[in-house]
Amino acid sequence: MTPADTLRFATRAATGYPLRTALMVLAMSIGVAAVVVLTALGDGARRYVVNEFSALGSNLIIVLPGRSETGGVGLGSLFTSTPRDLTVRDAAALLRAPDVQRITPLTLGNSEIAYGGRLREVLVLGTSADYLGIRGYRMALGRFLPREDLERASSVAVLGATLRDELFGIEPAVGRMIRIGDRRLRVIGVLEKSGQGLGMNTDELVVVPVATAQAMFNTNTLFRVMVEARSRDALASAQRQVEDIMRTRRDGELDITVITQDAVLGTFDRILGALTFAVAGIAAISLAVAGILVMNVMLVAVTQRTAEIGLLKALGATGRNIRLAFLAEAALLSLAGALAGLALGHLGAWGLRLAFPVLPAWPPDWAVYAGLGTAIVTGVLFGVMPARRAARLDPVQALAKR
Amino acid sequence: MAQIELSDIERVFKLGDSEVHALHAVTVAIEAGEYVAVMGPSGSGKSTLLNLLGLLDRPNGGTYRLEGRDVTTLTADEQAEVRRNRIGFVFQSFHLVPRLTAAENIALPLMLAGVPLAERAPRVAEALKNFGLDTRADHRPDELSGGQRQRVAIARATIMRPAMILADEPTGNLDRATGQDVTALLESLNASGVTLIVVTHDPVMGGRARRRLMMEDGALVADLRADAASTP
Numbered sequence: 001m002t003p004a005d006t007l008r009f010a011t012r013a014a015t016g017y018p019l020r021t022a023l024m025v026l027a028m029s030i031g032v033a034a035v036v037v038l039t040a041l042g043d044g045a046r047r048y049v050v051n052e053f054s055a056l057g058s059n060l061i062i063v064l065p066g067r068s069e070t071g072g073v074g075l076g077s078l079f080t081s082t083p084r085d086l087t088v089r090d091a092a093a094l095l096r097a098p099d100v101q102r103i104t105p106l107t108l109g110n111s112e113i114a115y116g117g118r119l120r121e122v123l124v125l126g127t128s129a130d131y132l133g134i135r136g137y138r139m140a141l142g143r144f145l146p147r148e149d150l151e152r153a154s155s156v157a158v159l160g161a162t163l164r165d166e167l168f169g170i171e172p173a174v175g176r177m178i179r180i181g182d183r184r185l186r187v188i189g190v191l192e193k194s195g196q197g198l199g200m201n202t203d204e205l206v207v208v209p210v211a212t213a214q215a216m217f218n219t220n221t222l223f224r225v226m227v228e229a230r231s232r233d234a235l236a237s238a239q240r241q242v243e244d245i246m247r248t249r250r251d252g253e254l255d256i257t258v259i260t261q262d263a264v265l266g267t268f269d270r271i272l273g274a275l276t277f278a279v280a281g282i283a284a285i286s287l288a289v290a291g292i293l294v295m296n297v298m299l300v301a302v303t304q305r306t307a308e309i310g311l312l313k314a315l316g317a318t319g320r321n322i323r324l325a326f327l328a329e330a331a332l333l334s335l336a337g338a339l340a341g342l343a344l345g346h347l348g349a350w351g352l353r354l355a356f357p358v359l360p361a362w363p364p365d366w367a368v369y370a371g372l373g374t375a376i377v378t379g380v381l382f383g384v385m386p387a388r389r390a391a392r393l394d395p396v397q398a399l400a401k402r
Numbered sequence: 403m404a405q406i407e408l409s410d411i412e413r414v415f416k417l418g419d420s421e422v423h424a425l426h427a428v429t430v431a432i433e434a435g436e437y438v439a440v441m442g443p444s445g446s447g448k449s450t451l452l453n454l455l456g457l458l459d460r461p462n463g464g465t466y467r468l469e470g471r472d473v474t475t476l477t478a479d480e481q482a483e484v485r486r487n488r489i490g491f492v493f494q495s496f497h498l499v500p501r502l503t504a505a506e507n508i509a510l511p512l513m514l515a516g517v518p519l520a521e522r523a524p525r526v527a528e529a530l531k532n533f534g535l536d537t538r539a540d541h542r543p544d545e546l547s548g549g550q551r552q553r554v555a556i557a558r559a560t561i562m563r564p565a566m567i568l569a570d571e572p573t574g575n576l577d578r579a580t581g582q583d584v585t586a587l588l589e590s591l592n593a594s595g596v597t598l599i600v601v602t603h604d605p606v607m608g609g610r611a612r613r614r615l616m617m618e619d620g621a622l623v624a625d626l627r628a629d630a631a632s633t634p
Contacts, residue, residue, distance in 0.1 A: 005513045016501030311497045314458060315511045315558070316486020318479045395458045399497065 010328035028337020031287035035371035036345025042276030044361035085221035097241035126213020142189030153211035161193040162203040291378030298386035310398025319391035326387035334379020404431035412463035439611035490559030494571035498543040549580030566597035
């Protein structure tokens with residue numbers, strides 16, 4: 001029996017019992033569709049989160065003083081016990097790295113802010129002009145910190161939206177003098193309301209030039225330096241360059257920590273990726289059930305067609321011929337089910353995208369292939385037993401059955 | 403050397419604790435081109451003998467030489483090959499595959515033998531013509547009359563040009579007139595040189611055979627040969 005004949009014979013057998021075949025295909029297609037839709041959902045959620053984070057500026061590198069890792073005994077660690085300060089000069093030096101686009105130093109401290117008779121505690125952020133662009137904030141009024149030498153302590157301040165409201169009420173704020181600690185500063189702008197950013201509420205912040213903040217808090221060190229790489233792809237090389245520059249500036253010892261937002265993003269990516277996998281696994285159970293159904297249906301088919309099997313044997317079919325014919329039938333049913341399921345799943349994913357436009361609910365390629373593969377493999381695997389049973393039938397007894 | 407040589411064939415079925423001797427010490431030789439009727443009451447072992455001759459069953463003892471070759475020791479696949487090429491079966495209940503057309507049913511042995519599609523079509527067309535089924539080629543078995551069904555079955559049994567045809571009550575499900583047609587058809591095949599072995603209850607049909615093997619309780623009790631050309 002040629003392979004083409006086996007296939008043709010199996011096709012005729014499958015189409016010869018339309019109801020049975022339709023039910024079988026339906027069961028298999030539901031399994032595959034479940035995999036496709038659920039992974040589309042999971043992966044859509046993952047992509048949604050990743051996109052949202054990317055919008056925050058995923059090509060950010062954050063440099064903080066001190067080392068978080070435990071290294072071995074190096075030459076440097078024998079002589080220095082405390083890390084050196086991370087200074088404004090260090091921050092400026094990072095601009096020399098070819099893959100670094102912009103930097104902005106950060107210094108944080110708590111102080112008192114006063115205007116008129118009002119007084120309140122406030123978080124003071126010392127930074128530079130590029131902070132606005134790097135974080136993607138916008139101004140509501142006035143302008144942000146002027147572009148000037150990082151070591152120049154200009155007496156200007158930018159207020160967060162809530163702070164402005166509380167301090168000035170309906171009065172105009174821009175151009176007024178305020179007092180922070182024992183310094184008098186001129187308000188030059190107000191930040192647009194942005195709500196809770198990661199970690200701190202910019203609406204209750206007062207932003208001053210970094211040198212002003214350092215003088216205010218009498219410190220030399222920076223809280224951190226934000227570095228923006230030229231692109232997401234340049235992130236790794238930019239990180240390396242930052243480390244190299246810092247190492248040269250510190251006589252070969254790297255006493256800073258460099259983290260990327262990518263690392264945070266990677267964690268989310270992994271969590272949601274694992275979730276997608278888990279969901280796909282649950283959906284795969286329905287595929288296994290469909291596989292068992294294939295077996296059941298094929299066993300019934302063997303019983304139904306016992307006389308036919310006996311006849312084929314009498315006509316000179318070998319056990320192999322019969323085994324292959326039944327296996328081909330199981331494989332065809334699974335394949336048809338898998339393809340129908342694929343179409344159904346894509347339809348479902350399309351419906352999801354229609355219902356939730358923000359969710360990019362596209363099934364990942366791996367899930368599509370895994371779904372199809374599992375469907376066909378389970379179908380064939382569960383088809384083996386019925387096929388073997390058919391091939392082993394005794395021809396005399398099989399022929400006697402009618 | 404006879405085409406079929408059975409010597410001391412034993413076939414025992416186990417039914418629970420008891421053993422049933424379906425065939426006991428059957429020894430017979432059949433020459434190529436013979437027309438043999440196997441007769442006897444039900445349970446006498448006629449069908450078992452036919453199954454053994456058709457290599458569908460294996461004896462518990464004795465030897466079966468087909469065309470000089472001991473076929474009892476062949477593997478299942480080798481036996482399948484012998485069935486495919488040397489033996490044609492005709493059954494009482496036709497045994498047509500219900501979802502296949504007449505032409506496709508006839509082509510089944512060719513398909514199993516791996517004959518290419520292009521070669522099959524003319525052979526099937528010729529067979530349809532020879533058996534007067536050309537207008538029925540695309541009909542399914544349930545659209546055919548009993549006589550037509552059995553003709554399809556006979557066409558299928560002969561499409562591989564076997565050396566012998568084994569027919570188990572070929573007219574048992576047919577009315578008298580169509581039964582006679584089918585008998586005549588089988589006899590014409592026999593006349594062309596094919597060995598024809600028919601199992602039958604019907605004394606009329608049995609009477610037409612040139613040789614009659616009478617069976618009783620699994621044993622061959624008589625081997626009758628008609629001397630002259632048989633009566634019509």
